[in-house]
Amino acid sequence: MTSKTRSTTTTALAVAITAVLAAAPSYAALKAPAAAKPGQASKAAPKAPATQAPLFSKPGHPYGINLKAPAENSYDSFIVSFKKGAKPSADLQRQLDSVGKLLGTRIAVERTLGTGAQLVRLGRDIDVGERKQLEAALMANPSVRAVEPNGRMYRTLEPNDPLFAQQWHYQGGGMGINATEAWDSVDGTGYIVAVLDTGQVNHADLDGQFVAGYDFISDPANARDGDGRDPDPNDEGDWDSKYDSSWHGTHVAGTVAAVTDNNLGVAGVAHGAKVQHVRVLGNAGGTFADINDAIVWASGGSVPGVPDNETPAHIINLSLGGATACPTAMQDAVDIARANGTMVIAAAGNSSSEVSGFSPAGCNGVVAVAGTGPNNTKYASTNFGEGISVAAPAGSGVVPETDQVLSTLNDGAEGQGADSYAWYAGTSMAAPHVAGTAALVLEASGGVLDADEIETILRNTGYAANGLVTGCDNADMWCASLIDAGRAVAVAAGDEELPGDPPGPPPPPPPIELENGVAVELGAMTAGTDKFYVLNVPEGQGSVIFNLDPGTGATGDSDIYVRYGARPNNSTFDCRPWTGGTVAEVCSFDNPQAGEWHVRVVAYNASSGYSVKGTYSGDGPPPPPPPTELENGVTVSDISVGTGEELFFVLDVPADATDLNFTMAGGTGDADLYVREGELPTSTLYDCRPYLTGNDETCDFPTPAAGQWYVRIAGYAAATGISLTASYTGDEEPGGESPQDLMARYVFALKGQRIRVPLAWTGGEGEQVDVLFNGEIVATSANNGVFNHTFTAEAVGPGSATYQVCNAGTSDCSAEITVNYTARR
Structure with a gap:
């Protein structure tokens, strides 16, 4: 789009919208003057401002999580x-x-x-x-x-068209938030709302409304200001090759606190409050780390490398989000903000999905705001769920254009241009209605209410005034109630009683019953959604197995969770394989309890083509074969294990043993070593699991307990040619009159012409042996069947050496062996 095209579009819109503005009632005309009390003079009606012809920006573009989704696989x-x-x-x-x-x-x-x-x-x-x-x-x-x-979070608004002539979202009667009634007594004076967004743009309709903020974008390329974090929260624009700059933070700021009754532009919900711009979103969105730090800082907390906030915010507005359940680190940031006395308000998101799968709206302690259109209807693609606290105007999200949210903007296509106004839709627009109303409630109460009390007032008065959001009031979709600023302020001021608690969402539908051995197709699932199933397992079953299988042509990544007796969730389950990619997952239980076994399938990312099946059987799985017995210092060679297969070994360790060592080495593929004292190790129960790529893994126990030590070799990927050696130091029965079967399992060429030769043998009489290198004794060592010898070769390149092992102080020796090597610098 050229500059000429942009100019032509803007001019055409300005002409069209000026016509509808001329017919729209002014702010002063929206409410009649209050009747005078007996003995008082009537209040004069405020003077109606002259009709303005402001510059209107072109339609808002579809910035938001649906088009700039976080990378799910990188x-x-x-x-x-x-x-x-x-x-x-x-x-x-x-x-x-x-x-x-x-x-x-x-x-x-x-x-x-x-x-x-x-x-x-x-x-x-x-x-x-x-x-x-x-x-x-x-x-x-x-x-x-x-x-x-x-991860990253992104602006939560979506495509819309302008041409909205008045701010319907502030009206009462179930249309909007009934702000005009609240403005009779309060305007938010004395309170600060931090807007964590794209940053600050000066605008005549926001003149004098800002306090000092900060730029928390740490990536200079994303910040577009030549550096990382700094005290200047100026919005540098977030344009790219497809879209113009959104000036998203300016639209949000205008809803919070645009100057009102100033004969210019639009009104703001809390026009006496101040906005603190905290810049966290650039062209590439914002990282969790930057947003978390910004939440802490805005509330008055300390962030390493950043000066403390001299004017901490009373309220934080987060018109941003990502399709990730609340990360632990973000929950910690919210907890710090709440402990600092700051209320945290967030847009629910625009993905027509369960809000618990999104953050920050899904974090504990956050007021999650669903979206409504005119007349308390559901915003087209608002997120929903039990975690929703309240609802507020987001626009309809569909035509006509005049059903969206009008606020301040800038007409710059890339960098900042002239002041303008625009209609946007999305839960990004809903959150600042609640943030501004929270400032009004705080002022009405004299600042004595905490975040939970404010949320209760907003929730209860919203339901009393508007009921539940139409079309989002059932078990499948729940959006709570549209707030009513007038009634909330009256309750906060003590002029009205707090209404009773609203009803909660109806109970979820029962889980789908599984039949033994019958697969059920899951259908298409969007990222973050889940489905629940239950299998009734009778008494006396030997096993129950749950399979999540991708069929031919399946896509995406879904995960299975299984729990006995209750629904599993993200943190409570009896089995969750949690493998990556479009692969099968299995949960298996031997001798299961009789009763209900619950299954949850979660779409890690958008997926289709999967089926789930539960199968129980009276015959338990065959017992694993007995573990192969290991001998101290004796290597087991040529071990092979397939992908997903496992092999078991056991070593008897005497009471006086020390320096127990298990070494797996050599071969191809990728196997993993698990060691456990007293019982067979599993994928989750072990005393040692190096879990490295390849087959070279070691477990050491300096002072092992006496008894049986078990080894599990598991095939992460098919592996062959593996060797396993278990050894310890301690008293042993002599293995013969002289050491036997001397061998060098492999030779390591180290840097600096050094060569390391691991030796192994059997037998020998006595507790010690002499190790002979090229006919000379180089060490006297414990007769435990293993010894590592390191020497420096005389020259770079190929060479050879001889070894023997003898009973210490005697000529009872093993046969001599020759070791070939190649030394390197």
Whole structure:
């Protein structure tokens, strides 16, 4: 689109909209003057402003989570949250290096966040499967509470057309929020609303309405201001090759606090309040880490590397979101804000989905705002669910154009241009109606109400005035009630009693019953949605198995959760394989309890073509074969294991043993070593699991307990040619008059011409042996069947050496062997 085309479009709209504005009632005409009390003079009606012909921007563009969705299969940074009271351990970087080796990339701590969490950055993007490997590895650290992708959030508005002649969303009678009644007594004076959004744009209809804010975008390219975080929250524009700049934060700010009764433009809900712009959204959205820090800072909390906020906000408005259930680190940020006395209000989102799968609206302690159109109808694509606190005008989201939300804007296609106005739709527009009303309620109460009390007033008065949102009042869709600012202010001021609590959403429909062994098709599922099933398992069953299977042509990634006796959720389940990609998942239980087994299927991202099946059987699974017995220091070679298969071994360890070691090495593919004392190890129960890529893994136990130690070799990917050696130091029965079967399992060429030769043998009489290298004794060692010898070769290149092992101090020796090597610099 050229500049000429933009100019022509704007001019045409200005002409059309000026005509409808001329016929629209002014703010003064929306409400008659209040009747005078006996003995008082009547109030004079405010003078009606002259009709204006403001500049109207072209229709709002479809910026928002539906068109700029976070990447679902690629991750480059994570937020590591620690247990309460715990600090990052000194060996975190060492652990990150180990995980980086597993994934083949460098991982480093980038910075500490305001919540105490740490942001770690990877040297390359990883996919879903690698993400799960990284999370599993880091969660093994006892001080780590959560490991979550540092995703992005985006503006929550969607396509709409302008030409709306008046702000219907402030009217009463079930049309809008009934702001005009509240304005009889309050305007929000003395209170600050932080707008965490695209940043600040000066506008004549917002003149004098701002307090100092901050730019929290840490990526200079996304910030477009040449640096990272700084004290200047100026909106630099978020245009790209497809869309013009949205000036989203300016539209939100106008709804909160546009100057009112000034003979210019539009009105704001809390026009006596101040707006604090906190810039978190650039052209590429905003990262969780930046948004979390901004929430903490806006509430008056401290953020490393950022000066403290001298004017902490009473209310935070978050007209942004992402299709991610509330991350631990974001919940921590909200908790800090709430502890600082700040109310946190967020747009529910525009994906026609359950709000619990979105953040920040799905976080605890956040007032989640659903969207309405004119006359208390459901905004077309608002998110919904039990987590919704209240509803507010978002526009209809459909034609006619005059059913959207009108507020301040800028006409710049890229950088800032002239002041303008525009109609936008989306729950982004709903949230600032609630934020502004919260400021009115605070003023009416004299500032004594806390966030929970304000939310209760908004919720109860909204239901008393408007009932439930039409078309969003059932178990499948729940949007609570449209707020009523006039009644909320009256209750806060003590002029009216608080109405009773509104009803909650009706109970969810019962889970779909599964029949034994019968698969049920799931159909298409959008990201973050779930479906519930139940299988009644009778007494005396040997096993029950639940299968989630992708059929031919299936797409996306869905996960199965299983729990006995109650519905599983994200944190409570008996089984959750949680594998990545379009793959099958299985949950299996031996000798299951009789009764209801509940199944939840969650679409990790949009998916279709899956089926779910529950099967119980009177015959339990065949017992695993008995584990192969290991001998101290004796290597088991040529081990093979298929993908998903497992092999078991056992070693008897005497009471006086020390330095127990299990070493798996060699071969091709990728197997994993699990070790557990006293019982067979499983995928979740073990004493040691290195979990590295390839087959070279070791578990050490300096002071092992006496008894049986079990080994599990699991095929992460099919592997062959593996060797397994278990050894310990301690008293043993002699294996013969002289050591036998001396061998060098492999030879390691180290840097600097050094060569390491692991030796193994059997037998020998006595507790010690002499190790002979090229005919000379180089060590006297415990006769435990293994010894590692390292020497420096005389020259770079190929060479050979001889070894023997003898009973210490005797000539009772093994046969001599020759070891070939190639030394390197």
